[in-house]
Amino acid sequence: MDTYFETWMEWRERETSVSRKTIKENRFMWNSLLKDNDITLIPLKELTAKDLIIYFRNITKGRQMTRKRFNDLKSIMNGILYLAVENDIIERNCLRDINYKQFSYKSENTRITPYSEKERLQIINHLGNDFYSLAIKLDFYLILRIGELKGLRWDDISGDSLHVQRFVDDRNEIIDDIKGHTGEGKRYMPLTPMAKEILVQIQRLNPDSEYIFIRNGQPLATVTFNRRLKKCCEELGIEYRSSHKLRFSTASIMYKNGMEDTELQKLLGHTSLTMTHHYLRNITSQEETASKIRAILD
Secondary structure (H helix, E strand, C coil), X not given: CCCCHHXXXXXXXXXXXXXXXXXXXXXHHHHHHHCCCHHHHCCCCCCCHHHHHHHHHHHHXXXXXXXXXXXHHHHHHHHHHHHHHHCCCCCCCHHHHCCHHHCCCECCCCCCXXXXXXXXXXXXXXXXXCHHHHHHHHHCCCCCCHHHXXXXXXXXXXXXXXXXXXXXXXXXXXXXXCCCCCHHHCEEEECCHHHHHHHHHHHHHCCCCCECCEECCEECCHHHHHHHHXXXXXXXXXXXXXXXXXXXXXXXXXXXCCCCHHHHHHHXXXXXXXXXXXXXXXXXXXXXXXXXXXXXXX
């Protein structure tokens, strides 16, 4: 695998739509855990499931690695071995012959706390009317990925709805498709009167572009978007969560207020309800929960 890693990386950049961010993360993982490791120095034709089991047992011994980190590492090895199968270097990917339930992983805190209804309103009311503040406000009225927000065009708006059908990737390239390349990804998003008012304000600031959030040929910058959001949170004394958490937050708030999970699935552009339920985090505060318990049990 040691010599085939670069071949796999070049193949992915050339033949797949993998993002630059993922490529960077994979290289970091390779350099930190796999490069020059004994397991990657075994010739591919001689590598066995037993070799991999011994390696996996060693790195997971004492629960020193989280399941996510383990899966990220395995994903790299999996990609290399599948390409080796495709190129007739080996006959079978031996990772498929391993029972992964035998390994123990370090526990991790996967709890994602979205913005509450109160925090959402505080942020919206505190922000000004500059380009980035309006972008944040609008995102709190939609359920979009940041790349989808950047890819919106004025002609995507039709009456009280918005057609989500493209995104801007991390290379700032406009992709006429939706992340994941699924039919469910392209969808219509209802526009509230407040969302429409925010769009009117944005158009005054960006009247000459066919894209809502592309000015002078440059898309909205995620870093600047998050920096502006963080500054607002600091001024309000609210815990900062990045742009991606806005999507979590809006979906969770809508679910809490009665929207069905199947409706949210369509708005989020998910292929399954399992994916949607990942977003529907409980945003009820501890005080609210305690109050409900007292009301029920006392």
